[in-house]
Amino acid sequence: MTTVADLLAERAGDERPALVFEGRTWTWAEVHAEAQARASAMQARSHYGILMENTPEHVFLLAAAAIAGAVAVGLNPTRRGEELARDVRHTHCQAVLTDEAGRQALEGLDLGGAAVLTSLPAPSSWSPCGRPAPVEDDLYLLIFTSGSTGHPKAVKVSHGRAVRSSTRFPFGPDDALYCAMPLFHGNALFSNLVPAFRVGCRVVLRRRFSASSFLDDVRQNRCTFFNTVGRAVAHILATPPTDHDRDHSLKWVLGPETSDADAAAFTARFGVPVVGGYGSSENAVVLQPAPRAAHPGALGVAGPRSDVAVVDPATGAELPRARFDPNGRLLNAAEAIGELVGRDAADRFEGYYNDPGAEADRRRGGWYWTGDLAYRDEDGVFYFAGRSGDWLRVDSENFTAAPVERILSRAPGVAGVAVYPVPDPRSGDQVMAAVEMAPGEVFDPARFAEFLAAQTDLGPKWVPSVVRVVERLPTTGTDKLDKKPLRAQAWRTTDPLWRREARTMRFVAMTAADVASLEAELDAAGRSQLLGR
Numbered sequence: 001m002t003t004v005a006d007l008l009a010e011r012a013g014d015e016r017p018a019l020v021f022e023g024r025t026w027t028w029a030e031v032h033a034e035a036q037a038r039a040s041a042m043q044a045r046s047h048y049g050i051l052m053e054n055t056p057e058h059v060f061l062l063a064a065a066a067i068a069g070a071v072a073v074g075l076n077p078t079r080r081g082e083e084l085a086r087d088v089r090h091t092h093c094q095a096v097l098t099d100e101a102g103r104q105a106l107e108g109l110d111l112g113g114a115a116v117l118t119s120l121p122a123p124s125s126w127s128p129c130g131r132p133a134p135v136e137d138d139l140y141l142l143i144f145t146s147g148s149t150g151h152p153k154a155v156k157v158s159h160g161r162a163v164r165s166s167t168r169f170p171f172g173p174d175d176a177l178y179c180a181m182p183l184f185h186g187n188a189l190f191s192n193l194v195p196a197f198r199v200g201c202r203v204v205l206r207r208r209f210s211a212s213s214f215l216d217d218v219r220q221n222r223c224t225f226f227n228t229v230g231r232a233v234a235h236i237l238a239t240p241p242t243d244h245d246r247d248h249s250l251k252w253v254l255g256p257e258t259s260d261a262d263a264a265a266f267t268a269r270f271g272v273p274v275v276g277g278y279g280s281s282e283n284a285v286v287l288q289p290a291p292r293a294a295h296p297g298a299l300g301v302a303g304p305r306s307d308v309a310v311v312d313p314a315t316g317a318e319l320p321r322a323r324f325d326p327n328g329r330l331l332n333a334a335e336a337i338g339e340l341v342g343r344d345a346a347d348r349f350e351g352y353y354n355d356p357g358a359e360a361d362r363r364r365g366g367w368y369w370t371g372d373l374a375y376r377d378e379d380g381v382f383y384f385a386g387r388s389g390d391w392l393r394v395d396s397e398n399f400t401a402a403p404v405e406r407i408l409s410r411a412p413g414v415a416g417v418a419v420y421p422v423p424d425p426r427s428g429d430q431v432m433a434a435v436e437m438a439p440g441e442v443f444d445p446a447r448f449a450e451f452l453a454a455q456t457d458l459g460p461k462w463v464p465s466v467v468r469v470v471e472r473l474p475t476t477g478t479d480k481l482d483k484k485p486l487r488a489q490a491w492r493t494t495d496p497l498w499r500r501e502a503r504t505m506r507f508v509a510m511t512a513a514d515v516a517s518l519e520a521e522l523d524a525a526g527r528s529q530l531l532g533r
Contacts, residue, residue, distance in 0.1 A: 230479030
């Protein structure tokens with residue numbers, strides 16, 4: 001079977017439960033029938049934006065697009081105004097299929113002529129007849145990247161890639177997959193819905209993720225698997241423990257971007273392993289999980305037939321392996337950290353829609369450039385060091401944010417951390433950290449300073465100069481950390497701020513007068529334009 005339409009054809013007469021949503025169940029035969037009815041009103045190769053939460057209608061439309069040979073464009077319902085309109089125009093949607101909330105969000109926007117439909121018209125008025133069946137190389141999906149480093153880019157996904165992605169998971173027909181991550185994103189599609197199309201197991205669909213409902217949902221529906229992305233595991237851990245925490249059928253959780261501490265805490269509480277690894281919407285470089293205990297903070301390892309390396313982005317030269325001191329501190333960050341590339345992966349990247357410049361940048365020199373910074377140890381294990389814009393330079397030392405974030409996330413009471421550069425009045429950067437405290441916890445500057453002083457793997461230049469205490473760290477629509485607003489605001493915020501006194505570990509409240517003095521220094525040095533970069 002080479003297309004998603006082929007997978008769905010296998011489900012046409014399948015009377016086993018397929019989709020569970022808010023108390024109702026559809027069989028696979030019913031799902032196929034619903035999809036077939038909608039496919040009859042779609043035109044092959046036309047682009048249909050889907051703007052709605054996780055609902056059965058969303059599933060039916062994704063399946064219908066596959067059967068019809070149409071292209072489903074995943075639109076993020078958390079985007080608004082011109083950003084949302086730009087996504088519709090950029091992907092040349094002929095129509096946006098949505099619900100009443102989506103219709104209101106689109107009202108008055110320039111959609112480039114796209115129709116806004118809360119239901120598909122009858123086939124007779126849409127003239128879909130005589131279309132060819134889709135083939136493996138036909139475009140099936142356009143999935144937007146998170147946009148955490150610029151405009152979201154629309155990743156092309158063919159039928160063949162979707163089918164190949166579905167084979168990576170060891171699901172059987174008796175599994176029940178809990179789908180609470182958004183269906184406009186590849187995490188839910190390729191680790192949950194499309195694999196279910198392939199093996200005919202149950203999908204337990206939730207309209208949107210809720211940490212407080214997680215355990216009840218997986219227990220009541222006998223779920224065996226849950227896919228997450230971003231900070232979902234951290235949110236679950238923030239809920240109060242119950243006597244039922246291990247009363248469930250869950251076998252494992254897919255949790256890319258879950259910290260080692262959160263993964264260990266989740267396993268201790270729920271008795272379920274959290275599996276990491278590395279991948280992206282583009283699907284060109286994929287790393288398999290490395291043992292967390294032996295390699296804390298690792299992204300993973302490359303497969304035996306994958307040529308993955310860390311290179312100097314300016315020259316393409318492969319960089320030296322990372323070296324650590326006995327305390328685990330990275331000793332050669334400046335020479336070991338570079339861009340993660342797949343030297344045999346350019347062809348696995350199917351491209352960005354309507355964005356030739358970004359596509360060419362990803363495929364430079366016949367390699368696939370991830371845009372992620374990393375380093376690799378002598379065992380061939382890769383570690384994340386941040387995005388390409390995550391470099392900091394403090395007192396002539398270059399380092400990246402991710403290793404600092406991993407250390408600060410261990411601080412007592414801290415639920416999440418973002419580290420980013422702000423300009424120093426004289427030269428280079430200062431380290432600023434935004435911290436989100438766990439429920440019931442209050443930031444204690446003395447306790448934080450004591451923690452920092454005890455961390456043997458924390459470089460002296462890595463210690464934050466300014467700490468911002470946020471109620472909740474900003475995230476993208478897929479719950480990934482979004483540093484853009486933090487960098488843009490710097491210390492211009494009403495959130496509590498704490499500054500470190502020079503040459504000490506003592507943190508004191510940062511006042512409006514302190515902010516004014518710092519900005520005056522930046523003005524005097526001609527460095528104010530560096531704020532918010």
